[in-house]
Each structure stands twice: as C-alpha cells, then as structure tokens.
Amino acid sequence: MMPSGLRRIGIALACIGSFLTTPVFAEYADVVLNRMAEKEGMRPVIFPHWFHRIRFRCKVCHAELGFKMRAGSNLVTMGDIIDGKFCGACHNGNIAWAPENCDLCHSGKPGLPPGIFGGHDTNGPGRW
Amino acid sequence: MMTRRFSTLAACLLLSATALTSPSFAQNDAGKAVYDKVCVACHSAGIAGAPKFGDAKDWEPRIKTGMNALYESALKGKAPAMPAKGGATDLPDADIKAAVDYMVAAAKGGAKPAAAAAPQAAPAAAAAPAPAPQANPAALNFNRLLKPASKRNPPPPEDGIHDPENDGTHALQPPLTVFQSLPRSNAGNRVDWVKALDTNQIGPRWDRTDPTAAPVVMDLNIVREVKGSMPDVVYPHKQHTAWLDCSNCHPQIFIPQKGANQISMAAILLGQKCGVCHGKVAFPVSECRICHSKKKNVMPVKNAQAN
Numbered sequence: 001m002m003p004s005g006l007r008r009i010g011i012a013l014a015c016i017g018s019f020l021t022t023p024v025f026a027e028y029a030d031v032v033l034n035r036m037a038e039k040e041g042m043r044p045v046i047f048p049h050w051f052h053r054i055r056f057r058c059k060v061c062h063a064e065l066g067f068k069m070r071a072g073s074n075l076v077t078m079g080d081i082i083d084g085k086f087c088g089a090c091h092n093g094n095i096a097w098a099p100e101n102c103d104l105c106h107s108g109k110p111g112l113p114p115g116i117f118g119g120h121d122t123n124g125p126g127r128w
Numbered sequence: 129m130m131t132r133r134f135s136t137l138a139a140c141l142l143l144s145a146t147a148l149t150s151p152s153f154a155q156n157d158a159g160k161a162v163y164d165k166v167c168v169a170c171h172s173a174g175i176a177g178a179p180k181f182g183d184a185k186d187w188e189p190r191i192k193t194g195m196n197a198l199y200e201s202a203l204k205g206k207a208p209a210m211p212a213k214g215g216a217t218d219l220p221d222a223d224i225k226a227a228v229d230y231m232v233a234a235a236k237g238g239a240k241p242a243a244a245a246a247p248q249a250a251p252a253a254a255a256a257p258a259p260a261p262q263a264n265p266a267a268l269n270f271n272r273l274l275k276p277a278s279k280r281n282p283p284p285p286e287d288g289i290h291d292p293e294n295d296g297t298h299a300l301q302p303p304l305t306v307f308q309s310l311p312r313s314n315a316g317n318r319v320d321w322v323k324a325l326d327t328n329q330i331g332p333r334w335d336r337t338d339p340t341a342a343p344v345v346m347d348l349n350i351v352r353e354v355k356g357s358m359p360d361v362v363y364p365h366k367q368h369t370a371w372l373d374c375s376n377c378h379p380q381i382f383i384p385q386k387g388a389n390q391i392s393m394a395a396i397l398l399g400q401k402c403g404v405c406h407g408k409v410a411f412p413v414s415e416c417r418i419c420h421s422k423k424k425n426v427m428p429v430k431n432a433q434a435n
Contacts, residue, residue: 024287024288024289025275025279025280025282025286025287025288026287026288026289027281027282027287027303027317028316028317028318028409028412029316029317029408029409030287030289032289043291043294046289046290048300048303049409050303050306050307050317050319051301051303053321053332053371053409054306054330054332055332055333056332056333056336057332057333057334057343057370057371057372058371058372058376058405058409059334059343059371059372059373059376060333060334060335060336062372062373062376063372063373063375063376064336065336069376069404069405070404071408089336090336095336095337101296102296103294103295103296103297104296104299104300105296106294106296107284107290107291107294107296107297107300108289108290108291109288109289109290109291110291112289116408117289118316118408121315121316121407121412121414122407122408122412
C-alpha cells in the first residue's frame with residue numbers, strides 16, 4: 001500500500017516537473033508538424049491556426065485541400081507542396097508567399113512531437 | 129579620498145535614480161496602459177529591432193538622442209519596423225508620449241514590468257474600479273493552468289515552441305498585433321472568432337481563389353436535451369456553416385439523423401464529436417454556457433416548444 005502510494009506521488013511529481021521545466025505558452029491551436037521535418041534535417045513546422053483563420057474559413061483547407069482534422073494524420077511532404085498540394089495550394093507565390101521561405105514554417109524547437117499545442121485548453125488525442 | 133568620492137557618486141546616482149523613477153510612477157498609469165495594449169507586442173521581446181523593455185543596453189543609445197527624437201519616432205514611426213504610434217493611430221499623442229516615458233523610465237531604472245505593476249495595482253484599484261484590473265502574475269503562480277495576462281498570446285519567439293534561434297521566427301507576426309482589435313473572449317485564443325466574423329472585423333475567404341465567394345449559411349438550431357440540471361444544448365448550424373462545409377462534420381463525425389448520435393462530455397474531452405474542434409481550434413469546453421444555453425423548464429410542460 002505504502003510503496004504504491006509513494007510511487008503514485010513520484011509519478012505525480014514527475015508529471016508536474018515536466019510541466020514546470022518546459023513552460024509552453026504556445027498560441028491556442030498551433031499545430032506542430034514533425035513526421036518528416038527533423039528526419040530530413042529541418043526544424044519542425046509550426047502551423048498557426050489563428051493566422052490562417054483570419055484569412056480563410058476552415059472549409060478551404062479542411063474540405064478543399066484535403067487536410068484531415070486530426071493533428072498528425074496529414075503526411076505533408078515538400079514534394080507535395082511544390083506540386084501545389086496541401087500548403088502549396090496557396091503557398092505558391094500567388095496567393096501566399098512561395099515555399100522558398102523555409103524558416104518561416106520550419107521554425108519549431110528541435111525535438112517537438114507532432115500534435116496540437118496551446119496549453120491546458122487544448123485537450124484530447126490531437127496526436128495521431 | 130577615493131572611497132569618499134565613490135560614496136558621493138553613489139549617493140548622486142541613488143538620488144538621480146529616485147528622481148527619475150518617482151515622477152514616472154505618477155504618469156505611468158497612462159503610459160503603462162498604452163504599453164500593455166500596444167507597444168508590448170514588439171517591445172517586450174525586442175522584435176524586429178525594437179529596443180527591448182527594461183533593457184538598458186538597447187535603450188541607452190536611443191535615450192542619448194533626446195526625448196524629443198524618441199517621441200518623434202514613436203509618433204511618426206521609424207524606418208525598419210516601427211509603425212506610426214505603434215499602429216494605434218487613434219490614440220492621442222499624449223498617451224503615446226506617456227508610453228515612451230514609461231519605457232524610458234523602465235530602461236533607466238531597470239524596472240521589470242512585474243515589479244512596476246505591483247506598486248501600481250493598489251492605487252489603481254482604489255481610485256477607479258473600471259480600468260481593466262491587471263492580474264498580478266505572482267498571485268497566479270500556484271496554478272500552472274492559469275496563465276497570467278502577461279503570458280497570454282505570447283509573440284512567437286517566447287511561446288515555447290518556436291525556436292528563437294531561427295531567423296524566421298522573428299519575422300512571424302505576433303498574435304497580439306491582430307487580437308488587440310478583435311472582440312475578446314475568455315478562453316482559447318481569447319478572441320471571439322464568431323463575433324469577429326459576424327461584425328465583419330475579419331473577412332476570411334470562403335473560396336481559396338475567389339475573394340467574393342460567400343458561404344451557404346444554414347440557419348437551423350438543434351436542441352439536445354441533457355441530463356441533470358445543466359441547461360440543454362442548442363447547436364446552431366448558422367455559426368458552424370459560416371466557417372465549415374457540411375462534409376467537414378457529416379457523415380463522419382455526426383450522422384445527419386435525429387437521435388443517431390450519442391454525444392457525451394467524456395467523448396468530447398477525448399477529442400471525439402464536438403471535441404474534434406472544440407478544445408483544439410474552436411472555443412474549449414471550459415466555456416460551458418456557450419453550448420449549454422437553453423434553460424430547462426422547471427415544471428414539465430407538454431409540447432414544450434423547441435427553442
């Protein structure tokens with residue numbers, strides 16, 4: 001009884017510790033895309049929902065462009081983008097700036113797991 | 129000899145420091161208010177070459193050019209990135225000057241924003257109840273879930289996920305530069321997106337290429353009766369179809385048939401049903417009453433009208 005209680009406290013402390021050591025105040029609904037980026041030697045991609053929803057309705061990306069509404073379920077490659085798919089449908093130098101501005105998207109801290117960020121408001125398995 | 133000179137020097141410094149900081153407290157309420165609302169977006173982190181708040185090294189060469197030159201830059205803008213009046217062109221000149229004074233005082237005194245806020249909080253609360261009470265960050269530290277006002281909507285280099293060593297990070301737009309002018313809410317981005325859209329404060333495109341395309345809005349409320357004393361849920365198609373296509377929700381997330389969907393708060397918290405968006409991009413479940421908005425009839429009434 002006692003050891004299991006202690007272990008539970010230990011786990012709780014570890015959890016709290018992990019929150020304390022990495023203060024993440026990411027903007028609500030920021031999405032980290034990192035299924036490919038770091039393997040290819042780039043920083044993870046951060047997609048800010050807030051910036052895009054001021055300019056486009058949800059439907060444009062989530063119905064027309066085929067982005068599934070689950071963080072991590074979209075395997076986006078630079079090849080696709082350059083071919084005009086996913087981000088490349090707008091980021092083509094025509095509607096929005098072209099994909100040669102690598103560091104505007106690939107701006108995340110190394111080692112970030114893919115998923116949806118934004119603090120305790122963000123819940124559920126947004127991770128795939 | 130040497131020590132005496134040093135002590136007089138120290139005394140002079142001390143005097144001048146108090147002389148510099150004490151008048152600033154008098155007019156700082158206005159200056160601080162403007163700083164917290166406008167300037168903070170760039171000057172708190174030193175974005176795009178902006179001199180960082182409280183950083184004596186950043187401010188020293190600028191202060192040397194004289195206060196008039198500083199006022200001029202603040203009012204009319206300055207070459208690399210400083211917009212006229214920091215973008216808040218509707219503010220009177222005096223407010224902008226007060227903000228400059230506030231930042232200069234902070235740079236000279238090395239006062240941190242938190243330290244400056246503390247002595248001001250008391251008189252401000254006593255004098256006027258109205259001007260948006262500033263949350264004291266220290267008071268909220270015990271709860272890691274509560275973000276003090278200063279930690280909300282941080283600029284990209286400070287948000288914990290963007291890499292500050294990446295040049296592109298500093299070119300990204302800080303959220304507050306836009307959010308300041310949008311209707312506020314208490315959770316999520318702290319922006320009431322539905323209201324912002326309704327009042328045409330934002331005009332997101334419905335079509336990727338056609339800026340004139342308008343959504344087909346469907347105005348149909350679905351009332352879902354819930355157990356217990358919680359008010360019933362009113363689901364408005366209107367606000368949802370203004371952003372989304374039918375196919376975003378139907379039929380994968382919600383079967384478009386009355387009574388065919390089992391929805392529970394547990395499922396929503398697990399990221400299913402409403403939780404696919406609410407708690408991720410749309411307002412989170414902490415805002416109970418936005419959905420649970422229809423009061424129950426206390427006495428059971430036959431043929432109670434829906435909505």
